[in-house]
Amino acid sequence: xxxxxxxxxxxxxxxxxxxxxxxxxxxxxxxxxxxxxxxxxxxxxxxxxxxxxxxxxxxxxxxxxxxxxxxxxxxxxxxxxxxxxxxxxxxxxxxxxxxxxxxxxxxxxxxxxxxxxxxxxxxxxxxxxxxxxxxxxxxxxxxxxxxxxxxxxxxxxxxxxxxxxxxxxxxxxxxxxxxxxxxxxxxxxxxxxxxxxxxxxxxxxxxxxxxxxxxxxxxxxxxxxxxxxxxxxxxxxxxxxxxxxxxxxxxxxxxxxxxxxxxxxxxxxxxxxxxxxxxxxxxxxxxxx
Amino acid sequence: xxxxxxxxxxxxxxxxxxxxxxxxxxxxxxxxxxxxxxxxxxxxxxxxxxxxxxxxxxxxxxxxxxxxxxxxxxxxxxxxxxxxxxxxxxxxxxxxxxxxxxxxxxxxxxxxxxxxxxxxxxxxxxxxxxxxxxxxxxxxxxxxxxxxxxxxxxxxxxxxxxxxxxxxxxxxxxxxxxxxxxxxxxxxxxxxxxxxxxxxxxxxxxxxxxxxxxxxxxxxxxxxxxxxxxxxxxxxxxxxxxxxxxxxxxxxxxxxxxxxxxxxxxxxxxxxxxxxxxxxxxxxxxxxxxxxxxxxxxxxxxxxxxx
Numbered sequence: 001x002x003x004x005x006x007x008x009x010x011x012x013x014x015x016x017x018x019x020x021x022x023x024x025x026x027x028x029x030x031x032x033x034x035x036x037x038x039x040x041x042x043x044x045x046x047x048x049x050x051x052x053x054x055x056x057x058x059x060x061x062x063x064x065x066x067x068x069x070x071x072x073x074x075x076x077x078x079x080x081x082x083x084x085x086x087x088x089x090x091x092x093x094x095x096x097x098x099x100x101x102x103x104x105x106x107x108x109x110x111x112x113x114x115x116x117x118x119x120x121x122x123x124x125x126x127x128x129x130x131x132x133x134x135x136x137x138x139x140x141x142x143x144x145x146x147x148x149x150x151x152x153x154x155x156x157x158x159x160x161x162x163x164x165x166x167x168x169x170x171x172x173x174x175x176x177x178x179x180x181x182x183x184x185x186x187x188x189x190x191x192x193x194x195x196x197x198x199x200x201x202x203x204x205x206x207x208x209x210x211x212x213x214x215x216x217x218x219x220x221x222x223x224x225x226x227x228x229x230x231x232x233x234x235x236x237x238x239x240x241x242x243x244x245x246x247x248x249x250x251x252x253x254x255x256x257x258x259x260x261x262x263x264x265x266x267x268x269x270x271x272x273x274x275x276x277x278x279x280x281x282x283x284x285x286x287x288x289x
Numbered sequence: 290x291x292x293x294x295x296x297x298x299x300x301x302x303x304x305x306x307x308x309x310x311x312x313x314x315x316x317x318x319x320x321x322x323x324x325x326x327x328x329x330x331x332x333x334x335x336x337x338x339x340x341x342x343x344x345x346x347x348x349x350x351x352x353x354x355x356x357x358x359x360x361x362x363x364x365x366x367x368x369x370x371x372x373x374x375x376x377x378x379x380x381x382x383x384x385x386x387x388x389x390x391x392x393x394x395x396x397x398x399x400x401x402x403x404x405x406x407x408x409x410x411x412x413x414x415x416x417x418x419x420x421x422x423x424x425x426x427x428x429x430x431x432x433x434x435x436x437x438x439x440x441x442x443x444x445x446x447x448x449x450x451x452x453x454x455x456x457x458x459x460x461x462x463x464x465x466x467x468x469x470x471x472x473x474x475x476x477x478x479x480x481x482x483x484x485x486x487x488x489x490x491x492x493x494x495x496x497x498x499x500x501x502x503x504x505x506x507x508x509x510x511x512x513x514x515x516x517x518x519x520x521x522x523x524x525x526x527x528x529x530x531x532x533x534x535x536x537x538x539x540x541x542x543x544x545x546x547x548x549x550x551x552x553x554x555x556x557x558x559x560x561x562x563x564x565x566x567x568x569x570x571x572x573x574x575x576x577x578x579x580x581x582x583x584x585x586x587x588x589x590x591x592x593x594x595x596x
Binding site: 031033080083084087088089090091092093094095097098099100101102103104105106109221224225228264267268270271274275 | 320322367370371373374375377378379381382385386389502505508509512542543544545547548549550551552555556559
């Protein structure tokens, strides 16, 4: 029981980490809480589903979903966020909420209001770990999650893009004065951030075998809670916070029961953290430095 | 005709919400994405007390005002500790927490909400839709008058000083913390007051009618009309509140419309339709200026022409 809760919690945490990583990178560089990122998640889930229905290839579904979401993210930063960057953090935040709401309606109009099945079978076996069962889908989430997190850590720490991200996130103007093409860095981070959202969307769809227009609602506010808990724009903090929330939700529901729905836990944690420790668990961008 | 009155009451309720939201977002410059939740608190307390304890409608008004005000006071206290974007997401969270409380606490009727809220009565007569409209307009007039009054007092000027530069405001002696809390309380209390009208007007309240989406809609109306001005708040509520009723097809795309309005206005015209510095206001100012100058020129020119 403990072991299976632990595994469920870690799988949930990996999923949350994937969802929150893109917006964390974007926050790190622009100081914008990009709620529209979740529209990229739903877009990825629908695109992935449609491609999967046509080709029956999970890989093709993932790749096309990532391309579609990344293109969406590119357009957003180019035509919405960058022109209003100088107006403080609130205006882009609220404009992003506008995108989020409008896109949910677009999904409803295009794909219909009803949940669609995502009947993908994962080519991975079900594994038994000392009494606990890890399903193929859970295994896939763990593998993709670990691959993405390690890949992100490596890129931020060891590649030129990572260096540019760190420089731009510390001080956009100075980075720009030192010859960093900050526009290009921002565009790249949005491409990556939205591709990650598409991966999370496809995995969410497969995991719960459902894709629907408002599937981004709960990820949206958990993402916010995780970003804040993780110390805002700190990728390592985000991963820790995601694991923490995933585990706390699983264990609280399994052992204590809870008067409010489990999805309220993340927000209660968020409000407590904001009041007690507004700088989050790990303040600053300690992932790179 | 009676349908028009129903639309009118809806629009008036939205206008009370936008004008009261304007106090905190427009004057003090603090984000608040929880106005729908404050409406819900007022509506729920009015509903519970009028159905279960047979409280008169006239007493539920101050009750809704006070309960939502207390919630606003708490949010105001929280706001002192948070920077603007953190505060914004806290207010988003507040919607979810309050909706969850309505849904899971038996006192508030659970997931089904509260039904059969009695019609208010005045002098022994049950309320007609006309009566709802009249009471709504009186409430709106009250909220507008308080806002107008704020604009011309030291208190209101201090609120705007906080918006423009918090440090500078506090350095000239504005008690920033307490003024912010008062503004939050007032703004929420007015929204709660609208709730006391909302509950008997719809005769039922359900948890999902008050939440994040409703709060975003109110903010979109305010931004559309023009942040920081009473005329903008009212105009935004009137246009966007009546539009889906006037053109039925819009109501299918309601959220698409509000989402698109938020992003297009913020991207291209953050001053709103008739806010300070908006294109429309500048054009009217320029036109009246031109007119005045021409008239003025006309009177000075004529004697010269005579010579």
